[in-house]
Amino acid sequence: MTRDTRSKIARGSAEVAILALLSKQSLYGFEIAKRIESDSGGVLRFNLASLYPMLYELEKRAWIRGRWEKNSAGRDRRYYSLTPKGKKKLEPLRKEWRMFFRGLDRLVGVKNA
Amino acid sequence: MHDWKSLVEQRLAKLNLSKSQREEVVNELAAHLEDLADDESAGGVHETESIASIHYESTDWSNLARKIQRSKRDGRALNSRSRTFWLPAFVTLTAVQIFWAILISNLFCPLASPLAVPRSVIFLAALPLFGAIGAYLSRRGGGNRIARIAAGIFPLLVILAVMSAILFANFVTGRAPFAGYQHLHGWILLLTSVLVPTLALLVGTLPFMQDVATQKSAHHHNNSGEDGEPCGNR
Numbered sequence: 001m002t003r004d005t006r007s008k009i010a011r012g013s014a015e016v017a018i019l020a021l022l023s024k025q026s027l028y029g030f031e032i033a034k035r036i037e038s039d040s041g042g043v044l045r046f047n048l049a050s051l052y053p054m055l056y057e058l059e060k061r062a063w064i065r066g067r068w069e070k071n072s073a074g075r076d077r078r079y080y081s082l083t084p085k086g087k088k089k090l091e092p093l094r095k096e097w098r099m100f101f102r103g104l105d106r107l108v109g110v111k112n113a
Numbered sequence: 114m115h116d117w118k119s120l121v122e123q124r125l126a127k128l129n130l131s132k133s134q135r136e137e138v139v140n141e142l143a144a145h146l147e148d149l150a151d152d153e154s155a156g157g158v159h160e161t162e163s164i165a166s167i168h169y170e171s172t173d174w175s176n177l178a179r180k181i182q183r184s185k186r187d188g189r190a191l192n193s194r195s196r197t198f199w200l201p202a203f204v205t206l207t208a209v210q211i212f213w214a215i216l217i218s219n220l221f222c223p224l225a226s227p228l229a230v231p232r233s234v235i236f237l238a239a240l241p242l243f244g245a246i247g248a249y250l251s252r253r254g255g256g257n258r259i260a261r262i263a264a265g266i267f268p269l270l271v272i273l274a275v276m277s278a279i280l281f282a283n284f285v286t287g288r289a290p291f292a293g294y295q296h297l298h299g300w301i302l303l304l305t306s307v308l309v310p311t312l313a314l315l316v317g318t319l320p321f322m323q324d325v326a327t328q329k330s331a332h333h334h335n336n337s338g339e340d341g342e343p344c345g346n347r
Contacts, residue, residue: 057184076140
């Protein structure tokens with residue numbers, strides 16, 4: 001697999017992970033990173049350099065919206081939530097990923113047989 | 114305790130964004146590092162061993178600044194004013210000119226007979242369509258109502274500018290404006306060549322005065338009788 005393909009897959013999976021997470025509740029950057037890491041069992045990890053450019057990209061596409069609010073500790077944090085456009089986008093993305101994994105699974109199964 | 118904000122500010126010195134955008138990014142990244150450090154100190158990690166510090170040291174900040182800049186900047190080829198006004202306005206103007214050229218060309222010979230509908234009436238009747246094109250394109254580009262109206266009536270704004278230039282030139286050269294016309298003819302000329310066409314173009318812009326989100330929301334509300342999803346203003 002080329003580096004480009006790998007990075008496209010990683011990017012795509014990270015996008016759908018963020019959208020899926022924000023479809024449940026509004027979260028700020030640090031919470032998003034922590035939740036994705038814990039919910040994926042440590043498979044998906046975000047750092048400062050990978051998370052924020054992606055959040056800003058999704059915001060530019062108007063799939064998510066950021067708003068400054070106080071967190072439980074009373075600190076200002078930028079909470080992200082899914083926009084109606086993002087909600088619409090999430091379902092086809094989920095379907096695409098389901099198909100991708102199904103296809104990959106079939107392929108790997110054939111090779112192993 | 115680290116002053117994450119000033120540290121991030123220093124590292125992102127080359128981040129080329131507007132002042133407010135830049136400040137927002139710096140605050141957000143500093144808050145992330147602050148949370149990371151707090152999270153670790155709560156788990157008993159000493160500040161000097163903190164991953165937040167390691168994270169801060171190991172981040173390629175110039176690469177991050179480049180990525181953020183790319184993500185934050187509007188990737189569209191045209192800027193906002195071009196999308197919402199200039200492009201729709203020139204499309205409208207060109208369409209009106211082409212239509213007028215076709216109308217006065219030989220293609221419309223059958224209409225030139227005395228019994229047929231005068232060209233000016235056909236032209237006036239078609240003007241709302243051109244106003245609509247301008248307003249639609251402006252709305253599609255995210256234009257506000259003023260931009261939509263201006264784009265829709267742009268051909269007349271050009272005519273007004275040309276007429277003003279002629280009047281000014283006449284004034285400078287000392288010639289009477291509308292030379293050869295009687296006073297009443299001047300007013301009729303103004304009415305027929307500016308006011309009536311402006312009204313016709315304005316009529317065309319009217320259906321596009323409502324925002325798409327509002328329209329969809331109203332449509333959804335009418336169809337389902339339920340509350341629609343919250344839609345932001347565009």
